[in-house]
Amino acid sequence: MDTNYVMKNLKTIDIEVCGQTVIHPDIIQQVKSKMPDQEAVKNLAELFKILGDPTRTRILYALYDSEMCVCDLAALFSMSQSSISHQLRVLKQAKLVKYRKEGKMVFYTLADNHVITIFEQAFQHVNEG
Amino acid sequence: MDTNYVMKNLKTIDIEVCGQTVIHPDIIQQVKSKMPDQEAVKNLAELFKILGDPTRTRILYALYDSEMCVCDLAALFSMSQSSISHQLRVLKQAKLVKYRKEGKMVFYTLADNHVITIFEQAFQHVNEG
DNA sequence: TAAACATATGAATACTTGCTCATATATAGT
DNA sequence: ACTATATATGAGCAAGTATTCATATGTTTA
Numbered sequence: 001m002d003t004n005y006v007m008k009n010l011k012t013i014d015i016e017v018c019g020q021t022v023i024h025p026d027i028i029q030q031v032k033s034k035m036p037d038q039e040a041v042k043n044l045a046e047l048f049k050i051l052g053d054p055t056r057t058r059i060l061y062a063l064y065d066s067e068m069c070v071c072d073l074a075a076l077f078s079m080s081q082s083s084i085s086h087q088l089r090v091l092k093q094a095k096l097v098k099y100r101k102e103g104k105m106v107f108y109t110l111a112d113n114h115v116i117t118i119f120e121q122a123f124q125h126v127n128e129g
Numbered sequence: 130m131d132t133n134y135v136m137k138n139l140k141t142i143d144i145e146v147c148g149q150t151v152i153h154p155d156i157i158q159q160v161k162s163k164m165p166d167q168e169a170v171k172n173l174a175e176l177f178k179i180l181g182d183p184t185r186t187r188i189l190y191a192l193y194d195s196e197m198c199v200c201d202l203a204a205l206f207s208m209s210q211s212s213i214s215h216q217l218r219v220l221k222q223a224k225l226v227k228y229r230k231e232g233k234m235v236f237y238t239l240a241d242n243h244v245i246t247i248f249e250q251a252f253q254h255v256n257e258g
Numbered sequence: 259t260a261a262a263c264a265t266a267t268g269a270a271t272a273c274t275t276g277c278t279c280a281t282a283t284a285t286a287g288t
Numbered sequence: 289a290c291t292a293t294a295t296a297t298g299a300g301c302a303a304g305t306a307t308t309c310a311t312a313t314g315t316t317t318a
Contacts, residue, residue: 021263022204023234024197031194031205036252041190042183043255044248049181053276054167054174061170065160068153070295075151076160083277085296104285104294105152114254119173121250123165125243126172152294182306199265212307214266233264233315 050094051118055079056087059108063097064116069105179223180247184208185216188237192226193245198234 022028035041051057058077062068070088074081088108091097096115100107110116151157164170180186187206191197199217203210217237220226225244229236239245 021200023200023264025204027195027197028201028205031191031197034194035187035190038183038187040252040255041187044251045181045183045186047251047255048177048186052174052176052178052181054171055276057174057177058164058167058170061164062160065163066156068156068160071152071293072157075154076157080278081295082279082297085294086276089296101285101295106295112254114250118247118250118254121243121247122173122176123169125241125247126169126176184306200263209308210265211267211309214264215306218266230265230315235265 047094050090050096051115053087055083056091057119059084059087059091060096060110060115061119063108063110064113067100067107067109069107071105073108176223179219179225180244182216184212185220186248188213188216188220189225189239189244190248192237192239193242193248196229196236196238198236200234202237 036044051060055077059073062073062076068076070081070084073079073088074084077084088097088099091108092099095111097108098111100109165173180189184206188202191202191205197205199210199213202208202217203213206213217226217228220237221228224240226237227240229238
């Protein structure tokens with residue numbers, strides 16, 4: 001059974017198109033015109049996906065308080081240095097963190113505090129449940 | 130090779146513990162005391178994970194503009210009714226959307242507008258990139 | 259009651275992802 | 289130069305996930 005609904009006609013309600021149904025084309029049209037474009041939404045979702053891992057979220061929270069080296073982050077979370085490095089790489093690629101080398105060590109900081117603003121908003125939502 | 134770093138002593142710097150290293154125990158201690166607890170961070174990450182899928186993000190954006198039925202969402206995104214239903218289920222379980230039945234149809238709305246505030250914050254970040 | 263339709267859902271699948279392990283790179287100290 | 293240490297990274301694997309397909313549920317209309 002084909003269950004794809006395709007919008008082809010915006011004039012009336014309850015149109016049959018190739019056996020597929022569009023129930024409220026006017027609403028679809030209105031939403032379509034007001035929504036950010038698909039690419040922008042995709043970028044947004046990608047950011048959330050990166051924030052959607054507890055290890056990465058914890059790292060960002062930690063860095064909000066203080067600049068930290070890889071080793072200390074590993075100690076703080078009782079996780080392997082390797083896994084922390086891998087996740088820092090992801091955060092680095094997403095430009096969420098910056099780093100600074102000092103001898104053998106690499107210190108990471110938040111690229112900007114925007115993430116924390118997002119965290120605070122989200123935190124409120126989680127606590128209203 | 131064991132690469133876990135464990136914090137056991139907070140008094141001094143550069144302690145060797147069972148061959149594992151903690152470089153800045155004072156910083157670790159400070160961060161530990163200021164960070165939200167692991168459970169809270171986990172909840173936060175779970176919310177972001179749900180927002181981290183483009184289909185779900187698009188659905189939420191669409192519902193911000195208008196109440197919509199499953200069929201129309203499927204049409205709007207040219208996706209199958211099944212996949213939309215599956216994602217709505219996820220959003221329902223996360224209490225991000227509410228629904229209302231009207232005859233054969235089920236209309237979905239945002240549970241609250243908090244998500245949009247988060248979206249707006251995140252959007253800014255994405256556009257500074 | 260039967261047919262049509264809107265939605266929900268379980269199973270299967272293709273794809274992604276976060277961790278571990280092993281190893282590479284780079285720097286510091288001896 | 290050699291060793292120890294701090295970090296980075298590729299490969300492999302186990303777990304998770306988004307979609308499709310098939311089908312079930314519930315509602316409307318003929």
